[in-house]
Amino acid sequence: MIAIRSRSNVEKRQDHLHPLVDQVRQVEAAMVQIGLKGVDIPHPSSLKEYLIAHPDILEVVIYATEIARLHFGGNAQLSLEVYSDPEIDDNYVTLYIRQNEHDDNLMKQIKKIRKAYESMLVDKSGWFLVTTDFRTPV
Secondary structure, eight states: OOOOOOOHHHHHHHHHHHHHHHHHHHHHHHHHHHHHTTEEEEOOOHHHHHHHHHHGGGHHHHHHHHHHHHHHTTTEEEEEEEEEETTTTEEEEEEEEEEEEEOOTHHHHHHHHHHHHHGTTTTSOOOOOEOOOOOOOO
């Protein structure tokens, strides 16, 4: 006689967690990849939390940070952060471009980068923006 064992609640919960675990690993790997390209991530826990909540923008963030790094090379600090609007309950991922001496064409350059990724944000659950805060690199 063959004994048939039903799956325990723990096993069922573990199956449910696998996609989340995979998602967390994917976000962590992407953050490492972005950091290796010379992009600063000053608050990794808030970025990780946002990207886990909005995994559909991860590809956009990776793509835009690569474009920005190629465009600016070593002439700018790139800082990937979660911006929290103080006036309304809204936050989103922001890639800040910071230069020692601000180029007069900086906003035009940023708009070119935005144009390269903005169509990828359609129907996404989160938001992403490349901009500058006109601060000097830290």
